[in-house]
Amino acid sequence: MKKGERRMIIAFVLPVVIVYLIFYLYPTIRTVYMSFFKTGALSSAASTWNFVGFDNYTTLLKKSLYITSFLNVLKILIIGGIIVFTIALYFAVIMQEKFRGRNFLKAVIYLPNIITPIALVVMWTQYIFSSNFGLLKKIFTALGLERLADIPWTNPQYSFWAMLIAFCFGSVGYYMIIYMAAMEQIPRDYYECASLEGANKMKQFWGITLPLLKETTKTCLIFWAGGAINFFTWSRVFSANPLNEGTLVPASYMYTLAFGSAHAVGSGSLEVGQATAIGVMLTLCILAVYAIVYKVFGKEKYEY
Amino acid sequence: MKKRVLSLILVFLLIIASLAACAKKSDEKSQETDSKGGKTEETADASVTAEPEEASTLSGKIVYWSMWQETEPQANILKSAIASFEKANPNCKVTVEWTGRTIKDVILPALESGEQIDIFDTDPNNIYKADASKLLDLTELYNSKSLQGTETVKDSLLGGLVSLDETMSQNAGLTGYHSLPYSPYVVSFFYNKAQFEQAGINAVPKTWDEFDAVCAKLVAAGLTPFTVDDAYRDLIYSFYMQRAIGSEACAALVQGTADSKSKWDDPMVKQMLSTMEDYAKKGYFSDNIDTNIYPAGQSEFALGNATMTVNGSWFPSEVANMVDEDFQWGEFAFPTVAGSSVPITENNIGGQSFMVNADTKNKEAVFELLRYFISNETQQKFTESGLVPCTKSTDWPASVSDQKAIVESLTSNVDWGAGMETDFGMSVVLTELTKVMAGDQTADDALTKIKSLIK
Numbered sequence: 142m143k144k145g146e147r148r149m150i151i152a153f154v155l156p157v158v159i160v161y162l163i164f165y166l167y168p169t170i171r172t173v174y175m176s177f178f179k180t181g182a183l184s185s186a187a188s189t190w191n192f193v194g195f196d197n198y199t200t201l202l203k204k205s206l207y208i209t210s211f212l213n214v215l216k217i218l219i220i221g222g223i224i225v226f227t228i229a230l231y232f233a234v235i236m237q238e239k240f241r242g243r244n245f246l247k248a249v250i251y252l253p254n255i256i257t258p259i260a261l262v263v264m265w266t267q268y269i270f271s272s273n274f275g276l277l278k279k280i281f282t283a284l285g286l287e288r289l290a291d292i293p294w295t296n297p298q299y300s301f302w303a304m305l306i307a308f309c310f311g312s313v314g315y316y317m318i319i320y321m322a323a324m325e326q327i328p329r330d331y332y333e334c335a336s337l338e339g340a341n342k343m344k345q346f347w348g349i350t351l352p353l354l355k356e357t358t359k360t361c362l363i364f365w366a367g368g369a370i371n372f373f374t375w376s377r378v379f380s381a382n383p384l385n386e387g388t389l390v391p392a393s394y395m396y397t398l399a400f401g402s403a404h405a406v407g408s409g410s411l412e413v414g415q416a417t418a419i420g421v422m423l424t425l426c427i428l429a430v431y432a433i434v435y436k437v438f439g440k441e442k443y444e445y
Numbered sequence: 446m447k448k449r450v451l452s453l454i455l456v457f458l459l460i461i462a463s464l465a466a467c468a469k470k471s472d473e474k475s476q477e478t479d480s481k482g483g484k485t486e487e488t489a490d491a492s493v494t495a496e497p498e499e500a501s502t503l504s505g506k507i508v509y510w511s512m513w514q515e516t517e518p519q520a521n522i523l524k525s526a527i528a529s530f531e532k533a534n535p536n537c538k539v540t541v542e543w544t545g546r547t548i549k550d551v552i553l554p555a556l557e558s559g560e561q562i563d564i565f566d567t568d569p570n571n572i573y574k575a576d577a578s579k580l581l582d583l584t585e586l587y588n589s590k591s592l593q594g595t596e597t598v599k600d601s602l603l604g605g606l607v608s609l610d611e612t613m614s615q616n617a618g619l620t621g622y623h624s625l626p627y628s629p630y631v632v633s634f635f636y637n638k639a640q641f642e643q644a645g646i647n648a649v650p651k652t653w654d655e656f657d658a659v660c661a662k663l664v665a666a667g668l669t670p671f672t673v674d675d676a677y678r679d680l681i682y683s684f685y686m687q688r689a690i691g692s693e694a695c696a697a698l699v700q701g702t703a704d705s706k707s708k709w710d711d712p713m714v715k716q717m718l719s720t721m722e723d724y725a726k727k728g729y730f731s732d733n734i735d736t737n738i739y740p741a742g743q744s745e746f747a748l749g750n751a752t753m754t755v756n757g758s759w760f761p762s763e764v765a766n767m768v769d770e771d772f773q774w775g776e777f778a779f780p781t782v783a784g785s786s787v788p789i790t791e792n793n794i795g796g797q798s799f800m801v802n803a804d805t806k807n808k809e810a811v812f813e814l815l816r817y818f819i820s821n822e823t824q825q826k827f828t829e830s831g832l833v834p835c836t837k838s839t840d841w842p843a844s845v846s847d848q849k850a851i852v853e854s855l856t857s858n859v860d861w862g863a864g865m866e867t868d869f870g871m872s873v874v875l876t877e878l879t880k881v882m883a884g885d886q887t888a889d890d891a892l893t894k895i896k897s898l899i900k
Contacts, residue, residue, distance in 0.1 A: 182575035184554040205900070206868050266738040273733060295675075295736040296883070297876045381676035381739035384871035400550050401571045411575050 169424075176418040183399055183413050190414075197418035207419075210389040213301060217308070217390075218369040218430075224309045225316060225365065226358075232313065233320035234346060247321075251314035258311065262378040265307040270294035297380075300387035304379045312368075316361050323357035324350060328445060353445060359438045366430040370423055395419040503810040504536035510552060510565040512797060515543040518830040519628065522823060530817040537810050553579065556802055563805045564814065569613060569624040569798035577617040581801040584621035586812045592820035601836050602819065603629065605794050605855035612858050624798035625815055627835040628827070630758040631776075631848040632680065632793040632861070638773035640668055640752040649777035651789060653685065653720065656780050660729040663752050671724075672731035672751035674742025678882075679862055679875050680755040682721055684779035687863035688787050689713040696860070701869025706899045709892065713785070718881060718888035725884040735883035740764075747772075758833050761844035765831070776847040790856040793863070796835070873898045 176197055178190035201207045236247055253261060269276045272293055281290035294303040327350065335345050373392040380388045383397050399416035509527075513520040520543060527539045542562075544551065549567045556562060556579050572580065587599040587607075599607055599622075606626040614623050636649070641659075644666035650656040660670040673681065686695050690713050698708045708714070724730060731751050733741065740763070746754040747764035754760075761774055781789050799818060805811055817823060824834035831842045841849040865874065877894050880886035886894075 182553050184557040185576060186557070204868065205898070206872050209872075267741060270736075271741070272736040293736045293883075295738045297675075297735070297879055379738075381674065382678075382871055382875065384866075384868060385675070386872045386876060389872070401574070411571070 172417045172420050176414060176421045179412075179414045181411060181413065183416075185413075193414065197412075197414045198422070201415055201418055201422075206384065206386070206389065207391070207394060209386050210391045210394050213388075214370055214372060214390050216301070217305060217372055218366060221305055221309055221312075221369060222362070222365055224305075225312045226361070228309070228313045229316035229320055232317045233324055234350070236317070236321050237324055247317075250317055253311040254315050256311075258374045259378055261307065261311050262375060265303070265310075266295055266379065269307075270303050297382075297385055297387050300380055300385060304375055304388050307379075308372075308375050312365075316365070319357060319361055320354065323354050326445075327353050331445075353443055355438060356442060359434060362434050363431060366434070367427060370427050370430070391419050391423055395423075501534040501536065503534045503813055505538075505807045505810055506561075507537060507539045507563045507807060507810055507814055508542070508561045509539060509814075510542045510544050510548060510555070510562050512546060512548045512565075512567045513543060514545045519827075519832065522826045522830065522832075523818060525826065526817040526820070526823045527814070529822075530814050534810065534813065537814075539814060556804075559804075562802050563807060563811045564799055564801055566627075566797050566799045568795070569610070569626070569800060570795075572800060573613045573617045573623070577614075577619055577623065579800075579803055580623040581803045581805060581808070582619075582621045583623055583625060583801060583812075586625070586815060587622045589812065589816075592816040592822075598625075598816065598819065601821070601838070602626070603835060603837055603852050605629075605852040605858070606796065606835055608855065609794060609796070609858050610798070624800045625819060626796045626798045627819055627824075629794055629796035629833050629835055629852065631845075631851050632755065632757050632795075633776045633778050633848060633851055634753055635746065635756055635760060636753045636775045636777065637746070637749065638775040640666075640749070641775070644668060644752075649775065650780050651777075653688075653780045653782055657724075660724065660727065664728055669731050669751040670729045671753045672734060672737065672742050672745045673754050674737035674739045676739035677742070677755050678734070678737075678879060679865060679871070682717055682878050682882075683863040683865040683870075684755075684859075685717045685720065685782065686713070686865065687791070687859055688779060688789075689717060689782040689785050691785075691787050692791070692857075692859050692864055696864035696867070699865045699867045699870035699874055701867070701873065701899055703900060706896060709896050709899075713782070715888065715892065716782075718878075718891055721878065721881045722888040725882055730882050730884075735879050735885070758845045758848055761842070762831050774844040774847075776845060776851070778851050788856060790854045791859050792851050792855055793859045793861055794852055794855060795858075795861065796833075869899075 175190070177192060177194060179193045179197070180190045232250055236243060268274075272278065272295070275294070277292075277294065278290050281287070293299060331349050332345055335349060340348065371392050372390045373396070376388045376390045376393040377383065377396070383389070383393060395416045398412040398419070401411055511520065511523065513523070524541075527541065531537060531539060548565065549571060552562075552565050552567060553572070553576055588597055590596075591598045591601040593601065602625075606629055607622075610622050610624050610626055614621060617623075634649075640663070641649075644659075644662045646659050646662055648655075650659045663670040671681070683695065686698070690698075690711065694708070694711075697705060698711075698714070699705070731737070731742075731745060733745065737745065742754060743756060743760060743764055744767060745751050747767040749769075761768075778789050778792055781787065799815055801808075801811055801815075819835055821836055821838055824836045824839040827834045828839055828842055831844065833841055833845060833848075840846070862870070873895055877886065877891040881888060881891045
């Protein structure tokens with residue numbers, strides 16, 4: 142590489158690197174550092190922090206509420222993932238076929254993605270799940286399924302499943318669009334050839350479509366894992382109680398510990414050190430999931 | 446041909462959009478004129494009351510970071526107070542940053558960074574707890590004359606608010622006053638006076654036994670006595686406990702630690718749980734008490750589908766568009782428990798507070814501006830906008846007028862949720878109590894479950 146060329150590359154890359162260092166790396170390092178201290182506020186001067194070693198981590202891991210919040214995320218990640226990816230793939234395959242109303246249906250399925258989550262949550266909690274006049278209650282009653290109609294969806298006992306259903310509903314469209322785009326890249330010849338060889342649609346899906354979607358699935362899983370582990374908005378809005386066991390997730394608990402709840406008048410104090418420890422643990426979880434995804438899917442790629 | 450039709454439609458839409466945009470502009474223009482007109486009027490009013498006898502010696506720039514959005518009624522009231530202040534102190538210039546509610550998250554880092562912020566307002570609790578060293582001691586302001594000049598600032602404020610700041614200061618290990626509470630709220634029962642009359646109820650309950658009798662009459666009249674949603678669901682039982690065993694014991698009860706387990710053997714705890722179970726059996730609670738997600742419970746009350754609920758002073762303004770025009774609001778303090786000495790005068794009041802940056806360079810001017818903010822004239826404007834004022838001599842809005850007596854008679858301030866909103870309180874205890882209130886679980890089962898979850 143010529144000397145001038147190298148300088149030019151550095152000149153182009155440097156601004157981004159500086160911005161990255163200031164706005165990403167510095168806060169990350171500070172967060173990790175802070176997680177070993179007890180401190181009253183996020184903005185307190187470092188001289189006022191008390192070093193506590195791994196206390197913040199051990200305290201959190203002993204808290205049943207924190208464990209519950211992690212289990213909730215795990216359920217979102219796995220159960221929610223299975224539901225979303227299955228339905229998204231199913232819709233994406235259907236959308237490959239040309240039929241009347243295809244574009245309309247595609248738009249309807251994608252629609253929740255352009256609506257703010259807050260509005261979606263309000264729609265689900267105040268209307269669809271309502272025990273008085275909710276959509277689910279009406280449908281199940283009309284079908285004569287009284288036991289299903291009587292499910293108190295927004296009761297604390299059921300709130301996790303209610304939240305998961307609502308969240309999955311909003312997520313399917315996004316992954317469906319990604320899968321559709323990927324499927325359109327697969328050459329038609331493969332399917333034609335398979336048809337001539339006598340493979341039915343099911344065989345074609347398992348033998349051609351799914352293997353060739355490997356890279357896309359890998360990317361989608363990484364998106365999904367990032368979203369699920371950092372799950373926040375839905376949890377905050379789905380229940381007015383930020384500590385409701387059904388809807389609590391680590392990111393929401395982290396916020397409560399760092400900034401207090403709306404009515405934090407009580408004796409509890411802010412636990413910023415613990416909040417940052419949650420942040421660190423979430424980051425480690427994401428890295429672990431990424432590593433697992435890369436390990437499972439391997440490095441080899443199909444080229445077509 | 447198709448293209449031509451499409452072009453014509455698009456041109457037509459463009460013209461409509463342009464006209465609509467113009468119309469909006471002229472609307473905005475007229476609004477601007479209105480607000481300017483209003484401002485001139487307010488300034489003229491202020492000139493009558495706030496014209497200084499001598500030329501003001503105060504000068505300099507004051508920066509105020511506000512918790513209100515610029516379009517909110519509170520912002521308009523504060524703007525008029527600022528205009529009056531600037532007119533009386535022509536060498537002072539107030540710059541306002543209408544930050545909104547996110548101020549609670551950004552104010553401390555902003556102060557830490559050394560940015561010029563002289564005054565800010567938010568719920569003071571988190572600031573007191575997070576870093577009280579950022580707060581200037583306001584004792585001098587409290588002891589100085591109010592803008593009316595007839596009493597001190599401290600004497601002009603509602604006593605309950607002064608003691609609220611004292612408590613917060615003491616909890617933070619400080620002496621004196623470090624915030625100036627305003628826009629107060631009281632947490633209490635709210636009731637529909639017309640439905641009370643309909644059921645033949647002439648007086649509000651002062652004890653839980655009387656509350657029981659009131660509910661029985663409401664049920665007999667075919668009404669649903671009580672509803673609430675998940676934002677306030679814990680308040681009914683936590684204040685029952687507060688009345689039964691006092692605030693400190695309440696907080697100790699919900700620590701979820703091994704040494705707190707024996708506290709659940711207190712007969713009063715069993716009594717509270719049994720009372721909630723009894724109320725559920727008698728049909729005092731709405732069928733939706735366990736499923737109401739905020740604001741479903743308060744809507745249920747506002748639409749007349751339940752007679753009582755628990756909430757704060759902001760409640761009437763939140764449902765103003767939902768209630769009938771002739772809706773008769775009533776409030777009463779949480780009743781007392783027989784056999785307990787905890788009085789009805791211990792209540793949860795709170796509010797927003799003006800706070801001053803400990804590093805302010807313009808203390809005198811800042812104090813003077815704060816006097817304008819809490820002057821009777823400014824506070825009267827709060828009342829006129831249906832908001833709660835902070836001064837003694839100002840009436841409260843009709844919808845929460847019963848609450849003024851609660852503040853005036855306050856002997857001790859109780860934490861939000863009677864201090865029972867700890868991790869354990871808001872997860873385990875609330876979940877089990879919700880089941881009891883919904884009639885899904887007995888008091889005994891709830892007690893056993895709660896105790897079993899204490900490690």
